[in-house]
Amino acid sequence: MCRSIVTLRGPTPASDQEVEAAALQFVRKVSGQRAPSQLNQDVFDRAVEDIARATRTLLDGWTTPPGARPPALARSRVVAREKAAAQLQR
Numbered sequence: 001m002c003r004s005i006v007t008l009r010g011p012t013p014a015s016d017q018e019v020e021a022a023a024l025q026f027v028r029k030v031s032g033q034r035a036p037s038q039l040n041q042d043v044f045d046r047a048v049e050d051i052a053r054a055t056r057t058l059l060d061g062w063t064t065p066p067g068a069r070p071p072a073l074a075r076s077r078v079v080a081r082e083k084a085a086a087q088l089q090r
Contacts, residue, residue: 007071014059016052018077023052 008014008022027047028034036044064070 006077008055008077009059009062010071010077014077016056018080019055019059020048020052023048023055026051 006018006022008018027044031040031044031047033040033044
């Protein structure tokens with residue numbers, strides 16, 4: 001689908017920012033628009049909110065069967081978290 005959308009399910013919970021970023025990337029990909037016109041801004045923003053909410057519902061309700069190995073934390077999530085931590089230390 002879109003390489004910039006990463007697996008959010010893993011050993012550490014996805015932050016709200018990660019969920020929103022994935023929803024934004026999804027809406028951009030589906031709509032074919034990086035930045036919608038003013039005419040479409042409301043529907044674009046509403047779609048991002050709806051998808052972020054549905055994603056959070058999925059992640060919060062997901063149960064990993066006993067003995068199953070959770071997916072590895074995506075490298076892009078690791079890098080983003082390291083950058084965020086470095087900015088907080090400044």
